[in-house]
Amino acid sequence: MALKETRRPSIFWLMAWVCFGLLGGSVKFRVAHPERIPERGAFVIAPNHYSEIDPVIVGMMLYRLGRIPRFLTKASLFKIPVVGWFLRRSGQVPVERAGSAAAKGPSPLAAAREIARAERIVVVYPEGTLTRDPDMWPMRGKNGAARIALEQGIPVIPVAHWGTQALMGRYAKKINLLRRHPIDFAIGKPVDLSEFEGKPIDQHLLADATEKIMGAITAELEKLRGDKAPAHRWDPSLHGQSETGRIEP
Template identity: 50%
Template structure:
């Protein structure tokens, strides 16, 4: 199998203008491409620090000959033109109902069967960690991996948040920034492959994926990550949206934050 002719043509069309824009916005430094599995569908799990992450990761994967497929809100597929493009390039609609979740899973499986890369952010949204480390995750990537047997590839990237900080309203282009990407070895979940898909199993797999991403990010940043992963629920933060801060956060909080 493989990407359809229409899908590849649309990817090429989009890449013809996205790649020059990304090259103009930032220098790039990519490492670990040789660790990407070939000849099979893969689940790519990056860290999530800025709204332009998908373009950074998609650009990287496309340059490696891997067609990137993201999970996108189902409502986007109803928007004229945008919906047609998303369907053509095999992006995966995410719905909240049980039936919709099953359709999303089947669409993800189809993309994996075609040898594409399904990009799933284990954190589920932009990290709430003040220092931008990966926070406590959700189990979607782990569930798909254990159900399909597809390899899970951790990816860390750093630098794009300087061009477009978390929930920013404008780009910061000068001085010129550099986006760095580092690919890790596929996460070993073999000991969990035959285990029942209980919450315990899914949490263990998710923690393993996030540990791998955090280790890669620590290498990129040259810093030690926090001993304990940030948990928005414990901090009374909202799970989604830009206004996620706890009620006692001050009005002068930085877009990128920082531990005091």
């Protein structure tokens, strides 16, 4: 699949060239149902998250399929010389996530809405951070993906992947480039959120819609892993864990 979005010269070409140049020889993509990625229009990609390098790998996969992904990115990264320039020029969106700076900067939801209105795709990690589940199954989700989809009337496509932990382990600081790592993707059908449409968007509705999205991601991951996820989704608050930041492996 080669779409007009990736044919137009852009700074994203250079970023893709760098990523594929550095990692192309160390990863082998195997994508189930690539045809489920729409060729045009706005939608939310909702992947699982268990390695720091996940956004790069997901971005590379989407680029190979002809779509340029936009990520909601920590505002602090935009202050890094060169890195910040590339992020801005490639259309990534800076967001403040916590503290007093958050009141001054754009919120993740507002930034994602702008991407949706521009008929682009936005990658939203429903878990909000690397999963705390000891076996790296998707944990409890947050409602950002569901809210964007319902407010903007755009689809949510669940995406599961497995294999990036061999390339870069959870909370690892180094990338393993010594061998080629197969990374499997399963792209699901758009999550059916019709039961929530036309209703007041409150916390209860968002929680139900989010759980449906997380269930769809988990179902795709079960196919990749050939195993069943735990009956109850991991909840950091029930295990004395913080919502953000690093934890012990």
